[in-house]
Amino acid sequence: DSVPVFKLFAKYTPESKTEKTARLEAVAGGAASTAPPPVVHFGLKHVTYLIEKRQAKLVLIASDVDPIELIVWLPALCRQMD
DSSP states (O other): OOHHHHHHHHHTOOOOHHHHHHHHHHHHTTOOOOOOOOOOOOOHHHHHHHHHTTOOSOOOOOTTOSSGGGTTTHHHHHHHHO
16 A cells, blocks of 8 residues: 555655745854755656665655566665675
């Protein structure tokens, strides 16, 4: 069931322009420096890069990838980098 995954992804949506502006104004105003909120990264090339740099915390692989050869090596790479 994919509903829990989509609920998780909804929690990590990128910040809107107004949220970003407010965060940057707070930083410029002398408030404690705030880092951008964590977001979900996607795309095979980018996720592979994050795994190789040991920055990926959780990797979710879709079950409907076609052709499957595109991602069949991804779990092995995750275990190798663990």
